[in-house]
Amino acid sequence: MSQTIIKWMCTLLLLVVSSHLYAKNTINSVRVWPSPDSTRVVFDLTDKPEFSYFMLKNPLRLVVDLEDTNKIKYLPSIPKKHQIVSKLRYSKAKNKHGVRLVFELTGAVKPVIFALAPTGPYKNRLVVDLYDKEQAQPNTSNGNSTVKKRELKQQRDIVIAIDAGHGGEDPGSIGPSGTYEKTITLQIAKRLERMIDGERGMISRMVRSGDYFVKLNTRTSRARAKKADFFVSIHADAFTSPQPSGASVWVLSLRRANSETAKWIEDKEKHSELLGGAADVIKDTASEKYLAQALLDMSMDHSMKTGFNVAEEMVQELKKVAKLHKKEPQAASLGVLKSPDIPSILVETGFISNPREEKLLKSANHQERLAKAIFTAIKSYYLKNPPDDSLFASLKSKYPTKHKVRPGESLSLLASRYGVSIGKLKQVNKLKSNTLFIGQELDIPQS
Structure with missing residues (x-):
């Protein structure tokens, strides 16, 4: 009798071990990030995924197969307002050790699917990016076109591109109490958007208007598509210790970073790309060629000069509402500042890693004052240096x-x-x- 029990226990143990050997990977969670022209679905896994996928028609579906993987019990429901995916569900897998996921689609999409290695707060991930084929160009309106037209005959609006740092899969820096940088930057950006749109002769264009990730190398291209005269990127600083505090303004340096803080920020930018999944295998070589050629052009010199002049104005305005970490504009080789034809600056609104400043950055009143300082500096510069065909140019004599x-x-x-x-x-x-x-x-x- 005891030998029979021992045999059954051994058999059961072998079954458990073999099941773990075959299904070595597990889906731990699934996150959905919608944006105006695409949707990202992220699968958090215990191990590097082995996957394949194909498309089906009538109705439109994307099918993703994961090898040697266990299911998660519940898949997230898709909000009704969702533009691309109507439902995410399981289907019969190719074999008993795998998982088959089906994305029910509302229209034609271009799928981009890739695995990401562990970094920051995340472990192994499978990223499914679905791009809406009907939107060939990025959404440039974000509601602004109904408020103002792009041009007023020859007295056009000055276009300010507002880039809220990080977003979606990439939270940015995280404060001691758990505040995400991506949340603070979007809140300040929306306040700045409201101020610019309320000013006659100016109009804003948001690079991102919600909680989704935009690759660093496409943020300035989106600004270019929106015919931006100026690009301002909003961030909240962080450091390895909680002591540093204060706001700062950054401009492009074509040389190496000129301080330890600058090196830290440059490293953060690279880390941000990994978090958001911008490590796409296909590089935009045409864009790289364009940038390399344009860097040699005088337009880069003009953009850098304009960016520095606005940065000087910005420092003067910020010191009225916040402590400054640096009393002069700082220089670093940051991707979002490298547009050769659009003057650009990056504003670090404070150190989210400092408990006191984290609390300030969450304050609606402080956010409003920061946005006002950024707005005042940009407006002040363009009142004195308006584009020739702008409304500001025609009003210059009045100021x-x-x-x-x-x-x-x-x-x-x-x-x-x-x-x-x-x-x-x-x-x-x-x-x-x-x-x-x-x-x-x-x-x-x-x-």
């Missing part, structure tokens, strides 16, 4: 340009910044020498 001299500024620097001659500056301000005094207010003639 007398004043400049208060800051430390380190000279007549030659101001003449270069505002595009006027030193002689004209001296004549208008009745200066007998080239000497300036800190706090001195100058009238800036029209160039």
Whole structure:
């Protein structure tokens, strides 16, 4: 009798072991990230996935097979407002050790499916990106087109692209109490959007308007598609210790990072790409070629100069509402700043890794003040330097340009910044020498 029991126990043990050998992988969770022109579905797994997929018609479906994988008990339901996927369900697998997933689709899609290695808070993942074929171009309206038209004859709006950092699969930095950077940046971006759209002669274009990921190398291309005059990327800083605090403004450096903090931020950007799954195997070589050629063009010099001038304005405005981590614009080689034809800056609104600043960044009042500072700096620059065909250019005579001299500024620097001659500056301000005094207010003639 005892021998029979032992045999049954051995058989049962072999069955359990063999089942684990065959189904070595497990789906731990499934997350769905909808965006205006695509949907991302992420499967969190215990091990690297082995997968294959194919499309079916009548009705349209995407079928994904996972080898040697156990099911998760419940698959997420798809919200009714969802644009691309109507349902995610199981179907009969190719064999008893695998899993077959079926995506029921509402229209034609281009699927991009790839595995991601563990990084940050995530383990192994299978990412299913579904791009809506009917939307060949990124959604450029985000509701703004119903508020304002892109052009007012020859008096067009100045277009400001607002990039809320991170999003979707990539939470960005995480504060001590669990606050996600992606949440803070979108909240500030939406406040800035409202202010810009409320200003006659300006209009905003959001790079992302919800909680979804946008690859770093497409953020500026989206801004270009929206005919942006200027690009501002909003972030919340972090460091390995909780002590650092304060806001900062970043511009593009074509050289190596000029500080340890800059190196840290550059590493964060690379990490962000891994989190969001931008490690696509196919690189956009045409875009890389375009960028390499354009970097040699004068347009990059103009963009960097404009970006730096706005950054200087931004630092002056931010110090009125927040502590500054750096009192001057900082330089780093960041992907979102590398557009050769669109002046760009990155604003770190504070250190989310600092408990006090994390609490501030969550405050609606502080977010409003930060957005106001960013808005005021951009508006101030374009009132003084409007594009020739803009409404601001036609209104420039109504806004007398004043400049208060800051430390380190000279007549030659101001003449270069505002595009006027030193002689004209001296004549208008009745200066007998080239000497300036800190706090001195100058009238800036029209160039």
